Amino acid sequence: MPRPRCGLITRPEIDSRGVGLIGHSEGGMIAPIAAVDDETVAFIVPLAGPGTNLIQLLQSQRRLTGLALGVSEEELTRAAPLLADVFAAIASASSTADAQRRVRAMLTPAALEILGTPEAAMEMLVQQIATEWFRYFLQYDPAVVFSRIAVPVPAINGSLDRQVPADENLAAIAAALAHNPNVTIRKLEGLNHLLQRATTGALGEYADLAETISPAALRLVSEWILARFGRNGRA
Structure with a gap:
């Protein structure tokens, strides 16, 4: 896999030590794979990513x-x-x-x-x-890949996810990352697989929701990154 961040880390205005990967759903599989292959990845953020086989x-x-x-x-x-x-x-x-x-x-x-x-x-x-x-x-076994991740990780999912059920997958990610001291596991109440505020979480509901992604989810991710890799934080 090509180094995923090479374009960003060459830009002088960007701190190359604080660039990571955010992946949603299947992207939550790809981000850890890329982090294992590229030692310059500073963190990964799997959103609604799988943890079970x-x-x-x-x-x-x-x-x-x-x-x-x-x-x-x-x-x-x-x-x-x-x-x-x-x-x-x-x-x-x-x-x-x-x-x-x-x-x-x-x-x-x-x-x-x-x-x-x-x-x-x-x-x-x-x-x-x-x-x-x-x-x-x-x-693909997510646990095998997560067990090799040493960088900080916030794993986030919604309680109404019907595609990657939050409880079992977040628990599996937490278990696979037990060796890693910088892990945050968060289940956000009332959010579906797309991290929209939802009523049922059913797939047919996605298109009826005006919200693209919950501001609470975006805030959690941005605050987590800034606390560790912003001007005043360093993981």
Whole structure:
């Protein structure tokens, strides 16, 4: 990965010792990867980033988003073991072609019925999930990367996040960063995955909210950075 900050650290008006990375959601995976690869990263700020393994994350995400859409607990519970097996097959495949072969073999008519997917849509589903990117995504373990992070970290999420559930992911990040003395873990009440003030946190609510991001979230991040890397602070 190219050094992510090289443009900023060459500018004379910027203190190169205090430039870090902020990443939201999947960016909350990328920021720690970049920090491990680049020793000049001063801090990382994962916003609504994953902390659990990605198969667990997808299962939790599917349950919460499904319940918000009115899918019954029984239906979701019935599909969970099948999905776990499909995800594991993709993650352990030797190539994208191998992943596609495995998924096709697993998506029998009975399996498609459990997933609520029409048989005519089976191949489209295979092409959507058995991809090179998704194989990497499923293999990624945030805990392994966070365990190598020594720079300051504030991990922030909203209590209404239905895509990266706050409690389990913040707890996993905290556990992986237990070796790091400069870690802040914050769950902000009433914020969704996009860190908007929300009512339900459902995905369908995003577009109805006028707020782009909560001022409280922005304030928390800026105050945290200034306290450690501003003129009067140095981590």
